[in-house]
Amino acid sequence: MIDLLDRLARPFLYALEPEDAHGLAIRMLRFAPLPPVAGDDKRLTVRVFGLNFPNPIGVAAGFDKNAAVPDALLRVGFGFVEVGTVTPLPQTGNPRPRLFRLDADRGVINRLGFNSQGADAVLRRLAARAQFGGVVGINIGANKETPDRIADYVRLIERFAAVASYVTVNISSPNTPGLRNMQQAAVLDDLLARAIDARERVAPNAGPTPVLLKIAPDLSLPDLDDVVGIARSRRIDGMIVGNTTVTRPKSLRAMEQAKEAGGLSGRPLLPLANRMLAETFVRVEGAFPLVGAGGIDSGASALGKIRAGASLVQVYSGLVFRGLGLIAEIKDTLLAALGRDGQASLVDYVGADAAAVTAEPWPK
Numbered sequence: 001m002i003d004l005l006d007r008l009a010r011p012f013l014y015a016l017e018p019e020d021a022h023g024l025a026i027r028m029l030r031f032a033p034l035p036p037v038a039g040d041d042k043r044l045t046v047r048v049f050g051l052n053f054p055n056p057i058g059v060a061a062g063f064d065k066n067a068a069v070p071d072a073l074l075r076v077g078f079g080f081v082e083v084g085t086v087t088p089l090p091q092t093g094n095p096r097p098r099l100f101r102l103d104a105d106r107g108v109i110n111r112l113g114f115n116s117q118g119a120d121a122v123l124r125r126l127a128a129r130a131q132f133g134g135v136v137g138i139n140i141g142a143n144k145e146t147p148d149r150i151a152d153y154v155r156l157i158e159r160f161a162a163v164a165s166y167v168t169v170n171i172s173s174p175n176t177p178g179l180r181n182m183q184q185a186a187v188l189d190d191l192l193a194r195a196i197d198a199r200e201r202v203a204p205n206a207g208p209t210p211v212l213l214k215i216a217p218d219l220s221l222p223d224l225d226d227v228v229g230i231a232r233s234r235r236i237d238g239m240i241v242g243n244t245t246v247t248r249p250k251s252l253r254a255m256e257q258a259k260e261a262g263g264l265s266g267r268p269l270l271p272l273a274n275r276m277l278a279e280t281f282v283r284v285e286g287a288f289p290l291v292g293a294g295g296i297d298s299g300a301s302a303l304g305k306i307r308a309g310a311s312l313v314q315v316y317s318g319l320v321f322r323g324l325g326l327i328a329e330i331k332d333t334l335l336a337a338l339g340r341d342g343q344a345s346l347v348d349y350v351g352a353d354a355a356a357v358t359a360e361p362w363p364k
């Protein structure tokens with residue numbers, strides 16, 4: 001069924017303007033008669049953040065911003081879904097066009113700017129499906145015009161803790177002016193202190209809710225030192241490395257689209273994203289697990305991401321170019337590696353190449 005859906009839909013989706021294609025893909029997932037969640041091979045199970053993931057492959061934030069299809073995404077084989085980014089109040093984001101495909105590079109540039117239906121709508125949908133189980137996290141962000149950014153995050157944690165498996169504090173999207181400045185040490189320390197405080201305050205009713213921090217791949221290494229130090233001292237549960245990049249690698253071939261403002265994702269992001277992941281892994285020293293995102297578009301690149309330091313991986317742009325078949329390909333590759341190496345789980349791969357990756361020349 002998934003294979004059929006993929007083969008019928010992809011040529012058609014490709015012909016559409018990228019944002020229309022995305023809207024149609026969401027509608028198809030919503031209405032397709034999908035089979036129930038199929039069990040995964042036990043060797044793909046990952047336990048981190050106190051949660052059980054049936055497999056380590058997640059949908060990255062931005063694909064299902066408004067929680068329209070989390071259960072369909074679990075049914076097509078993902079081990080977890082990160083809904084959002086959701087903002088407290090609805091906002092429309094930047095004017096269209098604001099999403100561009102770099103076909104020659106298998107990359108995407110977006111400057112959506114947190115288009116969100118807002119917390120009320122997303123909360124309603126997550127509450128309605130909370131009893132279905134499965135790992136569904138929520139990625140939260142501040143409204144563009146908010147008078148108090150940190151207060152936005154605090155309020156969203158309080159509201160979503162009861163219906164989300166985990167909460168990701170997103171301060172790394174390049175399309176909300178000034179947002180990434182929250183990665184700066186003094187602001188970040190205040191933000192994380194108040195975020196963890198909010199989580200603790202609602203825990204008696206909401207239960208335990210892991211809080212993750214999603215960072216930009218464009219941080220300098222001294223800034224990364226600070227970010228990891230603060231994340232560790234504030235005892236957050238994990239980090240996602242990372243978001244889209246505002247840099248434009250020299251390798252890009254789709255020159256026209258590459259000039260568009262916004263965050264670049266997909267294959268051209270892979271070297272930088274892996275480098276930042278490995279740099280983060282060596283700094284975290286096992287204090288918490290990492291989620292690796294950026295440039296995964298094959299089984300090999302997913303395994304490489306785990307070896308660079310990720311306990312879990314997330315994909316978005318790879319789905320645009322490879323379709324849903326990418327999920328099965330990644331699982332096959334991971335299981336083949338486990339079989340070949342006689343391993344019972346993925347844990348021994350996590351970070352196995354981190355030191356080696358940090359010793360390579362900086363990606364250009």
Ligand SMILES: Cc1cc2nc3c(=O)[nH]c(=O)nc-3n(C[C@H](O)[C@H](O)[C@H](O)COP(=O)(O)O)c2cc1C
Nearest residue numbers: 060061062085110242243265266294295315316317
């Ligand atoms: C169209 C689009 C929208 C995105 N929206 C969000 C978002 O709302 N919040 C967020 O944290 N990341 C967002 N991202 C970033 C992805 O979650 C991911 O970190 C990044 O794209 C790298 O992964 P990829 O190379 O597999 O796409 C978005 C990415 C794309 C392509």
